[in-house]
Amino acid sequence: MLGIIIGVGAVIIIMSVGAGAQSLILDQIKTLGTDLVGILPGNSGEDGPPTAVMGVTITTLKYEDAQELKKKKNVPNVADVVAYTKGAGALVWKSNSYDTSFSGCSASYMNVEGGIIEEGRFFNEDEETNLSKVLVLGSTVKKELFGNSQAIGEKVKLNKHLFEVIGVMSERGTVAFQNYDDQVFLPIKTMQKLIAGVDHLGMIRVRVDSSDNIDKAMSDIKLTLREQHDIKNQEGFDDDFTVRSSADALDIITTITDALTYFLTTMSALSLLVGGIGIMNIMLVNVTERTREIGLKKAIGARRINILSQFLIEAIFVTLFGGIIGILFGVFISYLISVGAHLLGYNWNFIIDPFSIFLGISVSTLIGVVFGIYPANKASKLEPVEALRYE
Amino acid sequence: MLISVKNLKKEFRNGEVITSVLHGLSFGIEKGEFVSIMGPSGSGKSTLMHILGLLDRLSSGIYELDGKDTTKMNDDELAFFRNEKIGFVFQSFNLLARTSVLDNVILPLTYSKNRKNVKGRAKDILKSVGLSHRYNYYTNQISGGEKQRVAIARALVNNPSVIFADEPTGNLDSKSGIQVMKILQDLNEAGNTIILVTHETFTAEHAKRIIYVKDGLLEKDYKVEKRRFATKGEILK
Numbered sequence: 001m002l003g004i005i006i007g008v009g010a011v012i013i014i015m016s017v018g019a020g021a022q023s024l025i026l027d028q029i030k031t032l033g034t035d036l037v038g039i040l041p042g043n044s045g046e047d048g049p050p051t052a053v054m055g056v057t058i059t060t061l062k063y064e065d066a067q068e069l070k071k072k073k074n075v076p077n078v079a080d081v082v083a084y085t086k087g088a089g090a091l092v093w094k095s096n097s098y099d100t101s102f103s104g105c106s107a108s109y110m111n112v113e114g115g116i117i118e119e120g121r122f123f124n125e126d127e128e129t130n131l132s133k134v135l136v137l138g139s140t141v142k143k144e145l146f147g148n149s150q151a152i153g154e155k156v157k158l159n160k161h162l163f164e165v166i167g168v169m170s171e172r173g174t175v176a177f178q179n180y181d182d183q184v185f186l187p188i189k190t191m192q193k194l195i196a197g198v199d200h201l202g203m204i205r206v207r208v209d210s211s212d213n214i215d216k217a218m219s220d221i222k223l224t225l226r227e228q229h230d231i232k233n234q235e236g237f238d239d240d241f242t243v244r245s246s247a248d249a250l251d252i253i254t255t256i257t258d259a260l261t262y263f264l265t266t267m268s269a270l271s272l273l274v275g276g277i278g279i280m281n282i283m284l285v286n287v288t289e290r291t292r293e294i295g296l297k298k299a300i301g302a303r304r305i306n307i308l309s310q311f312l313i314e315a316i317f318v319t320l321f322g323g324i325i326g327i328l329f330g331v332f333i334s335y336l337i338s339v340g341a342h343l344l345g346y347n348w349n350f351i352i353d354p355f356s357i358f359l360g361i362s363v364s365t366l367i368g369v370v371f372g373i374y375p376a377n378k379a380s381k382l383e384p385v386e387a388l389r390y391e
Numbered sequence: 392m393l394i395s396v397k398n399l400k401k402e403f404r405n406g407e408v409i410t411s412v413l414h415g416l417s418f419g420i421e422k423g424e425f426v427s428i429m430g431p432s433g434s435g436k437s438t439l440m441h442i443l444g445l446l447d448r449l450s451s452g453i454y455e456l457d458g459k460d461t462t463k464m465n466d467d468e469l470a471f472f473r474n475e476k477i478g479f480v481f482q483s484f485n486l487l488a489r490t491s492v493l494d495n496v497i498l499p500l501t502y503s504k505n506r507k508n509v510k511g512r513a514k515d516i517l518k519s520v521g522l523s524h525r526y527n528y529y530t531n532q533i534s535g536g537e538k539q540r541v542a543i544a545r546a547l548v549n550n551p552s553v554i555f556a557d558e559p560t561g562n563l564d565s566k567s568g569i570q571v572m573k574i575l576q577d578l579n580e581a582g583n584t585i586i587l588v589t590h591e592t593f594t595a596e597h598a599k600r601i602i603y604v605k606d607g608l609l610e611k612d613y614k615v616e617k618r619r620f621a622t623k624g625e626i627l628k
Contacts, residue, residue, distance in 0.1 A: 199488040296485045299446055300545070301474020301502040303467050384473075388485070 003275020004322030005329060006368065010268035012330025015335055015356040018261030023349045024341075025253050029246055035079075035211040036216055036246045037113070039225070041068075046244045056172040059200035060240040063188065065228050066106065066204045074224040077213040085191050091145060091184060096243075098144045102158075104191020112141045112207045115180065120152040120167035128187045131194065132351040136167035139168075140181040145241050158184075159195050174345070177189070185209040214245050216292045269363075275322070276367040283375035294379050295387025308380040315372025316365055323364025327357055345384040392455070393552060393584055394420040394443065399452035401438055412438050414454065414607040420586065422552070425579040427587045427615075430604035437557065439604060440588045444477055444555045445469045457552055460618035478546025479488035484538040486530040488544075492517065493526040496544045503549055516544045516585060520574055536567025543574055553584040560594055572597050573621035592615050 041058035053056040066083035069075055085104040090097050107128040109115070123134050135156070142151050155162045163186065208217040221243050222236070231238050268353055287294070294307055331352055339350030401413040410490035412435045420426055430436040441447040442454065445461060450614050454461045457476060464472065469575075479485075486495050496513040500506060517523060520540040530541065539559060556575060560568035574596060576586055579585050589595050596619045 231616060270499065292485065296487070297498070297502075298470065298472060299444070299479050299485075300499040301470050302504070302550075303470040306502060383447070385441045390479070 001275075001279070001322040002319060003271060003278045004319050004364055005103065005275075005326040007268055007272030007275045008270060008323045008364055009330035009333065010226045011265055011329055011363070012352070012356050012359055013333050013337070014261060014264040014268055015359075016330070016334035016350070016352050018257060018264070018343070019351040019353060020334075020338060022254060022257045023351065024161025024346055025058075025257065026250060027347060029250055029253070033114075033207075033211075034246050034317070035208045035214065037208060037214065037221060038244050038246075039065075039206070039221065040242045040244070040261045041200065041202075041240065043236075043239045058240070059198070060229065061204060062199065063192070063201060065225060065241075068203065068224055068228055069204065069206055069221060075217055076221040077209045077217040077220070079207040079209045080108045081105045081204060081206050082109050082112040083188055084205070085188060085196055085198065085200070085202045086202050086300040087191065087196050089159060089195075091141065093154060095143050096140060096145050100138075100141050100144075102191060102195065103183050103185050104188040104196070105185055106188055107380050113206050115172055116170045118168045118170035120165070122167055123187050124350055127207045129189050131190050131224060132187055133163045133194070134166045134185040135163045135184050135192060136169060137165060138169050138179075138181040138183045138185075140170040140179070141184055159203040161194055175204060214247065218245060220245050272363060272367060276319070276371040279315060279319055279367065280371035280374060281313065281374055282318075284378070286314075287311065287375045287379040290379075291382065291387045294382050295384050298382070298384035299388060304380040307382075311376035311379050312369065312372045315376065316368030319364045319368035319372075320361070323360050326364070327360045330356075330360070392419045393422045393424075393457060394441075395453070395455040397453040399439075399454060401435070401442060402450045403479060410430075412607050413442075413449075416603060416604070416607075416609045418609060418612060420584070422578070422584055424600060425576070425585045425587070425598040427589060427598035427601045428604060429589060429592070429595045429601050430610075434604045435606045435607045436588050437614055440557055440586070442553055443586065444479060445473050470502070474499060475504075475549060476552040478531040478549065478551040480542050480546050480554065480556040480559045482537065482561040483539075484535075484542045484562070486538055486541055488529075488531060489583050490530060491526065492522060492528050492530060492533065492541050495530060495541055496548050499545060499549050502601065513544070513548055516548050517541070519547075519624075520544050534567070535563050536570055539563060539567065539571050540574065543571070543578075544578075547578070547583075552585060554578065555586050555588070556587045558590075559587070560589075567592075569621045576621055593619070 039061065041061040063083055066081050070078060070081045072078065083106050086101060087104070088101045089101070090099050107123055107125045110122055117136075118139065120136070122136055123132065126132070127134055135158075136146070137151060145151070145156070146154070151165045151168055154165050156165060157163075169181070169185075174180070186195075206221060207215065208214055222239070225241050226234070226239065229240055231240070297307060334352065335350055338348045338350035396419070399416045400411070401408050402411040416439065428436045428439060438447065442449050444597050446455070449462065456472065459472075461469070461472070462611055487498065493510070493513055496517055497509050500509045500512065514523070514526065517526060520543055522537060522540055525537060530538060533541070549566065559575070561573050563571060572594070575585050575587065585598070587595065587598055594618070595601050596615050598615060599618060600614050601611070602609060
């Protein structure tokens with residue numbers, strides 16, 4: 001019975017957590033906006049994740065590509081473009097040191113990604129290109145490194161270079177699993193030349209003037225980049241970049257979380273199977289222990305079908321009872337998870353799919369039937385005289 | 392003729408080994424008789440009772456109950472006959488544990504076609520065996536004699552054609568044994584057919600007729616000349 005409780009409970013929890021996580025991810029992506037297009041280096045299949053997210057460094061995207069995409073003649077629907085090169089390391093101010101991630105980006109960052117400056121200013125286009133040693137702190141970095149001290153105008157050390165703090169971002173939180181507050185922004189060229197020592201980009205993000213024009217913009221972006229990279233094939237097989245809209249990302253994430261949910265549901269179905277075999281064993285022992293009772297019932301007129309249905313109903317009752325406890329247990333744990341996620345600051349929805357309840361009840365009943373039928377049949381076939389003689 | 396047996400044989404197979412228990416018995420029992428089937432241990436009397444009670448099938452021969460050839464019946468028909476025509480009283484009572492006295496008596500009726508006034512009928516029968524004060528007791532809360540009376544009530548509740556009692560006093564003290572034998576004799580006086588299986592001459596002589604089985608053969612079949620009657624003073628061995 002414990003197996004059934006755990007199995008059904010697990011199905012409920014997994015389906016609930018799966019739905020909750022999916023809605024959380026989708027909400028996060030929607031807050032980013034659906035008018036964003038991301039360009040990553042390297043080709044990828046139509047549906048799979050881009051190669052670049054697999055941890056392979058690909059150097060095909062350049063700063064100049066971003067510059068070309070900004071031009072209205074190439075991409076008429078472009079609102080703005082930001083190029084990124086990212087890295088991580090320690091930032092030092094006086095005796096304080098703080099490990100964080102660095103976003104080398106274009107001056108147009110805020111036009112594309114949003115965000116508000118709390119103090120000071122963001123860097124401008126001149127600083128973007130002339131290797132200025134300036135940076136803007138995320139709110140967490142400011143807090144960790146400076147505490148309540150004034151940060152604007154202070155010099156901080158990054159990879160032997162002294163940078164001037166020119167701005168502090170206001171708190172933004174975690175969006176699409178990216179912590180916007182625990183990072184430092186510096187001009188892209190400075191990042192490439194002085195810190196990372198590379199000349200390629202990790203990513204380009206384009207904001208399109210309207211989400212209705214996403215498809216048009218994506219095809220314009222591809223055309224522009226193919227021309228930039230001298231790619232003749234217009235089918236996309238030879239592309240050394242991947243263009244994805246946030247809608248694509250939604251699809252991919254939905255696919256991944258769905259697959260994960262199915263996988264885990266299968267695992268819990270296995271535990272249901274094990275539970276079912278346990279029930280069968282218990283029922284077999286039950287039949288053996290009650291052999292004399294079966295014999296007596298047959299002696300006073302019980303037919304095969306009476307004995308069969310008696311044991312089958314008992315098995316179903318046991319598994320159904322286990323299933324209902326499992327459902328209550330699963331709903332309760334799912335609720336606790338959602339409360340826990342809220343406490344951690346995630347906007348987690350507590351979702352119980354009625355289908356999962358239906359599934360729990362029907363599966364546990366089915367297990368009762370499937371694993372109860374063998375012992376029940378065995379009981380019903382006992383010869384009355386043999387059963388009565390059983391000690 | 393209620394029971395008609397011709398050349399009844401029974402053998403048990405255990406792999407290659409065949410053990411012959413009954414070697415061809417023939418006899419008849421009329422409605423309203425009180426017959427003891429007697430014999431030493433291993434004589435085959437219990438096997439005979441199991442066959443007559445439709446708990447086991449014979450190997451060859453003919454057994455007609457109430458004019459019906461039982462050898463041609465399927466399992467469900469046998470179950471129906473056991474329910475409607477036969478009542479059993481076992482040596483070890485075979486009552487359901489964790490079940491009330493009343494529910495034990497009701498049990499045969501749940502398999503019956505006639506399920507009218509089930510509780511009322513069961514209560515009436517229990518009253519007739521002197522257990523009206525025990526309806527709601529569990530079977531582990533009553534004495535051995537009371538248990539056997541519950542078993543008799545259960546055997547009677549469907550108003551069967553014949554009652555089989557297999558060593559009904561075997562597990563009882565003599566006082567309770569006498570009570571049980573008294574009930575069986577009274578039932579017979581009221582017109583019920585009783586077939587008693589026992590290895591004790593003393594108990595067997597409470598019947599009107601004795602069928603003596605030895606080594607799987609019918610050795611004697613005779614009327615009891617000096618029939619014993621269960622009374623208070625009697626000492627039952």
